[in-house]
Amino acid sequence: MSASDGVAARAVDVWKKYGSGDAAVTALAGVSVDLEKSRFTAIMGPSGSGKSTLMHCLAGLDDVTGGEVWIGDTKVTGLKDRGLTELRRDKVGFIFQQFNLLPTLTAEENITLPLSIGGKKVDRAWFDVVVDTVGLRDRLTHRPTQLSGGQQQRVACARALVSRPDVVFADEPTGNLDSQSGAEVLGFLQRSAREFGQTIVMVTHDPNAASYADRVIFLKDGQIVRELLSPSAEEVLETMKHLDDVAVPHV
């Protein structure tokens, strides 16, 4: 089996269990999902529902207990550390909730870090497009400590995009930001998908953040229970409220 055309990342009956015996926790209980190319997908769900775990498994940061994960044409499941590292470096971009940047590097060096680690040349034209889109032109020589939280997250976004990865994974990228800065970052992610065709997968528990996405997947107790296409914040909030009512999981 392989990821067919148009699918950037795919999970096939993915299970993830932590611990064993009485203390065992099933974080993912048979998740199957195709994440289409050039789409901005949000993974929603209450705290502890397995959102981060799903993202980690998809991104090759964590191994799965059962099932398979694909990124593009690469089967992630079964890769060794070296393969996983190169996969993350070349095919995946990351935006974490916080501590995204190395304090010893300037904004520009942080943005090009994945490329320099891989010994690759920076595509200056694309770099300029990305930097102008996130509006960091005049901040490139600054160190992270000289940037605001919102600016830091925008640097992280630029870094995730500059290597043109197959997928950008973002785990609660606006969790630590005020609503103004959060909106800027979300707006930027949305534009990246629409204008540059960048595939983006974002984990969030904020209905407002999810409303920027083209597609919202709802997780509960490690299973996908619903999904919405281009919903409004109110729709997402409603769905969240009634997540408990859904008896039969949507597969």
Add this chain to the structure above:
Amino acid sequence: MFKATIKSLLSRKLRLVLSALAVVLGVMFVSGSFVLTDTLQRSFTDLFSSAYANVDVSVAPKAEKGKEPVPLTPQTIADVKSVPGVASAVGDVQGSARPIGKNGKVMTTSGAPRIGFNWTGTGQEKIRDGKAPQAEGEVAVGAFLASTGQFKVGDEISLLTLEPKKTFKISGVFEYAGGRDSLGGELSVAFTEPVAQQLLLGGKDKFSGVTVTAAQGTSDDALRDAVAAKMGSGYDVKTGAVLAKEQADQINEGLKFFNYVLLGFAGIALFVGIFIILNTFSIIVAQRTRELALLRSMGASRGQVIGSVVLEALVIGLIASIVGLGAGIGVGALLANIFSTVGGGNLHLAGIGVPMSAIISSFAVGMIVTVIAAVLPALRASRIAPVAAMREAATPDRPLTKITIFGAVVVALGGTGLGFGFNNGSLPLIFGGILVAFVGVALLTPLLSKPMVSLIGRLLSWSMPGLLGRRNSARNPRRTAITAAALMVGISLITGVSVVLTSATKSIEKLAAGQIQTDLIISGEGQMEGMPATFKRDVLTKVEQTDGVGSAFGWASDGVLQGEDQMFAIAPTSVPAMKQMLGLKPKFGDIAPLKDNQIAMPEDLASEKGLSVGSTLTLQLAKAEPQTFTVGFIWAKTQVLQGALVLPESAGKGFRSDQIGQAFVQTKPGASAVDVQKRIEPLFADNPEITVQDRSAFVKQTTSQFDTVLLMIQILLALAILIAVLGVINTLALSVIERTRELGLLRAIGMRRSQVMRMITVESVVISVFGAVLGLAVGVALGLATVQALKDQGISEIGFPWVTMVQYLVVAAFVGVIAAILPAIRAARLNVLDAIAYE
């Protein structure tokens, strides 16, 4: 608070192990020195009491300062025998006898004497194989000599005594009580009495002492008093027990010095340890800012916070002291064993003991050092405001102005102390000055670390991991600085010593090249007990007559006394030849042959003694009555013959040996020195202690002792450097923990494990090389200061050991790589997800 301290201590045990290790190593060195010297001291005491087990009372010629004892005569023995209460009185003959090994080389020991004596049959030596020497051509050898030289009964053995090489047949091998091969690693040979007298004392019917045993019912003390009363004041009469104690005390005095040297190096190691512990505590306190602030906001007082850090230090110090003491006992025992076996000592070891001094110093040193190192971080911890708990624990870069000014003041202070020390020749002031200067430089290093680290780092940061490593090492200037400063101490001491020795070598070479107009130098290579090896005067005459020799002269030499002042004196065979070959220039009077009552000296010695041409001085020679000399000439100060008195040739008869100790040869124009050397060498065939060398070989031989000194110091300072390496490991390990989240991020966005390791390695190498560069700079400064201070002692040139210095730099880089291994593996193994989530 106590409970909280212990809890936090246990939760970070791994981080503390390394800093404790620095204390452990230092304490180990301290207690090891004490255990070693104590064990050796008791062993030597045992050795001498068994050496004198058969001696109740001994009679020897009175030892007078500066005078060679006059040998005893058969009459003396008869006199002793006639004292009531004497059961037996046996004449002893003793002197230096150096065996020549089967490889043709003179056998050496590691400090124990090479002695010959007369076989009396009444001593404690017992024949193990064969029989006692009976004929003139026979000797018995000690079992230790037999085993180290692989001699057996029936073999021939050649010996050097007062006379050149003589060959004997081994009639027997003897041993000591309890089947011991030797008492303490000495090489001993027994001759028949007449042979012993001739070869060891230089004449018939001469004795070096009398061994007396007491008749039944007479106590040793009573016998001593009786013999002393009969013999009068010209003799030293002592009981065997007193003699044993005197000799043991003499050796133990030497061991004490040895102990001080070891303790000095232990002190340096501990000094370096302080840096490491200080750094560890600083880092730990920085990492615990939030925890400590939380405690403060819950009402803990500043005193309690200080107390908790100091308590932590005490616990570490205590544990480290216990472990260090244990390790020290092991090391001391091991070294004692090595000394007694591998070292060729063949010393019978008394049981390994742990003296109180070892225990007390271990705990005192271990605890004090740790607490001293923890006080500063503890004070800083106590100043953490409670609100810091709420804030992000980022400590802003504190300005370096204060510390830099303070450092400059401390350096100046240390330099002043060093200067005074050199002026007064006060060792404590010199060492104190150096240590204070080190502290000062360490305080200056944070300021230096910015430009230096970026400079060194630039060479290594051709890739992204390299760049990150370099940036990381520049990140916390204080931490990098202290870590590097610890490495600086050892390297600067070694470099300083190297600079001094290189300068000395260069000075000697220049001297030899510029001033000494000789082609060949004949000198005693091996040291006969207490005196350099010599050769007979008629051999020198034969040298002069050798084909191709233009001129030659030599001298006998000895120490002479003027009042209490010991001076070095030579009695040359020809003053004009000496003047010409050594390039002496007159200052006062003419450099002309000396009359029998004349003397000459260099200008600085003359002015020191307040003498001018025509003034007189009285000298005590070893084998003569005090004699008054008139100053004949004074030569201009030069580098050769510094502080030496020149006596007329006839005065040499008053020296302990009138034979030639050193000679200089000038070849005829056109004659090749190599050919002449080949023709001269056979003249010394039966005197393997004498070597004939050309000038450069002689210089090499003279300066080669510096290499040994340097090697010893390098070995001893290796411990200080090892501790500094632990410091680098420690700093890196703590930094890795501190930067867990960053490492997680780097791995998440695709940094390979090998790249993570390279990043840590670059950081480590940058710190190490920084430390080495500092050490080289400070070491050169120290060395130059010392050379400056020793200018009057003949170090006129300044030389830099470039090759050695580059080697140290390379070693430092290598050390950096080694130190990075564990932290790098740890960093590379981090689980990416755990690292990102790390708090």
